[in-house]
Amino acid sequence: MAAPHKQGEVVEKILFLAHVDESCNVLPKAVYEVLGLAIDVAAQMNATLTIGLIGENVDTAAAFIGSSGATRVLAVSGPDFAQPRYASDAAALEAICRAVQPTLVLAPATWRFSRVLPGVSHRLAGQADTHITGLEIRDGALTASRWYYRQRIEAVIRRDARPWFLLLESGCHKPWTGEPGAPSMEKMPVVIPAELRRTNVTGTRAPKSEAQTIRPDADLLFVAGAGWTKKQSDGKVHGEEAESLILRFLELSKASLGGSKSLVDQSGDNQAVLGFMTHLNQVGQTGATPRHPKGLSTCCHGEEPHVVGWRFIHERRAINLDPNCGWARGKADVLYVSDAFEVMKRVNELLATGSEKKEEATATAR
Numbered sequence: 001m002a003a004p005h006k007q008g009e010v011v012e013k014i015l016f017l018a019h020v021d022e023s024c025n026v027l028p029k030a031v032y033e034v035l036g037l038a039i040d041v042a043a044q045m046n047a048t049l050t051i052g053l054i055g056e057n058v059d060t061a062a063a064f065i066g067s068s069g070a071t072r073v074l075a076v077s078g079p080d081f082a083q084p085r086y087a088s089d090a091a092a093l094e095a096i097c098r099a100v101q102p103t104l105v106l107a108p109a110t111w112r113f114s115r116v117l118p119g120v121s122h123r124l125a126g127q128a129d130t131h132i133t134g135l136e137i138r139d140g141a142l143t144a145s146r147w148y149y150r151q152r153i154e155a156v157i158r159r160d161a162r163p164w165f166l167l168l169e170s171g172c173h174k175p176w177t178g179e180p181g182a183p184s185m186e187k188m189p190v191v192i193p194a195e196l197r198r199t200n201v202t203g204t205r206a207p208k209s210e211a212q213t214i215r216p217d218a219d220l221l222f223v224a225g226a227g228w229t230k231k232q233s234d235g236k237v238h239g240e241e242a243e244s245l246i247l248r249f250l251e252l253s254k255a256s257l258g259g260s261k262s263l264v265d266q267s268g269d270n271q272a273v274l275g276f277m278t279h280l281n282q283v284g285q286t287g288a289t290p291r292h293p294k295g296l297s298t299c300c301h302g303e304e305p306h307v308v309g310w311r312f313i314h315e316r317r318a319i320n321l322d323p324n325c326g327w328a329r330g331k332a333d334v335l336y337v338s339d340a341f342e343v344m345k346r347v348n349e350l351l352a353t354g355s356e357k358k359e360e361a362t363a364t365a366r
């Protein structure tokens with residue numbers, strides 16, 4: 001139970017902001033993660049928690065978080081808020097913030113909110129911090145942590161300025177898993193004049209490989225290194241076999257695909273390598289720092305500029321022919337000194353048998 005307030009202590013008012021997914025009007029996973037964090041922080045600080053929702057239709061989403069314990073749920077909804085458009089999103093979020101007068105605003109760092117929230121903070125004369133990976137109460141005050149210099153330095157930030165807007169990265173907190181309920185939602189009318197509706201989203205263009213292989217919500221990150229394209233023990237390159245083994249594994253496991261710089265650079269040079277790999281898949285110092293509970297590295301040496309991108313991968317395994325590769329030097333929990341072609345072939349067979357058995361069990365149950 002939270003401690004009672006001492007005299008003179010600032011009582012924080014927390015506003016948690018969320019938007020529904022534009023395509024299906026449900027809440028993205030990142031929303032549940034940051035909601036879990038907001039509930040924990042509110043309990044620890046003895047603060048009030050209000051939820052603000054935006055989107056075309058928020059009724060279903062509000063029901064899903066109905067038992068979160070928030071004192072108020074405010075919503076701005078309707079066709080004007082279906083699209084992720086800066087002008088209308090900023091107007092909706094500003095209206096919610098002015099109605100709540102929060103001291104702390106917590107929101108998931110989705111691309112929709114990352115674009116608009118610093119602007120909303122400016123309108124409210126607040127301060128905004130982005131890429132926050134954790135919140136902690138130290139000496140009764142809220143501190144936020146974020147990484148700098150490609151995840152090499154972690155800073156812990158504390159601010160006196162209020163309202164303080166914090167955009168929180170996904171994959172850093174357990175999602176809230178409460179029961180659905182019937183919240184008493186206050187719908188706020190926000191009129192969007194024609195000049196704020198000039199921008200229209202007419203469609204989404206995503207690079208083919210990103211759409212198919214980069215899955216931020218996956219439980220597993222599968223990394224392919226340049227070894228897949230190197231001459232193997234028979235003196236030959238087995239590019240096609242490598243492609244089909246990796247694609248089959250992704251299909252069966254639903255893992256997200258990462259690559260080493262050496263591998264994605266080859267794809268860019270139009271060499272005969274993995275056709276589905278682009279620079280968007282690159283993990284590392286000059287690539288991405290994805291967040292997944294587990295990672296499996298294959299045919300990748302595990303050099304520091306690559307492994308620095310694994311900062312947020314908790315359980316790490318690697319397959320490499322070289323017992324002295326970087327993964328063996330404390331960078332992985334388990335290293336299989338083995339031929340990745342053979343291992344992945346067997347893994348795919350086992351996964352395929354497992355999914356066949358599951359299908360059979362489902363058919364029998366029907």
Ligand SMILES: Cc1cc2nc3c(=O)[nH]c(=O)nc-3n(C[C@H](O)[C@H](O)[C@H](O)COP(=O)(O)OP(=O)(O)OC[C@H]3O[C@@H](n4cnc5c(N)ncnc54)[C@H](O)[C@@H]3O)c2cc1C
Nearest residue numbers: 225226227260261262284285286287299301305306321340
């Ligand atoms: C400033 C700077 C920034 C960089 N940024 C990045 C970055 O963001 N991301 C990144 O990845 N790199 C980055 N690098 C490059 C990095 O240092 C390495 O050169 C790169 O990661 C090597 O890629 P690799 O391990 O796939 O290839 P290699 O070093 O060629 O390793 C291939 C591995 O495959 C193994 N292998 C071959 N065949 C098999 C098989 N059948 N089964 C199992 N194993 C097999 C080999 O034993 C070998 O260990 C950067 C470097 C610099 C200087």
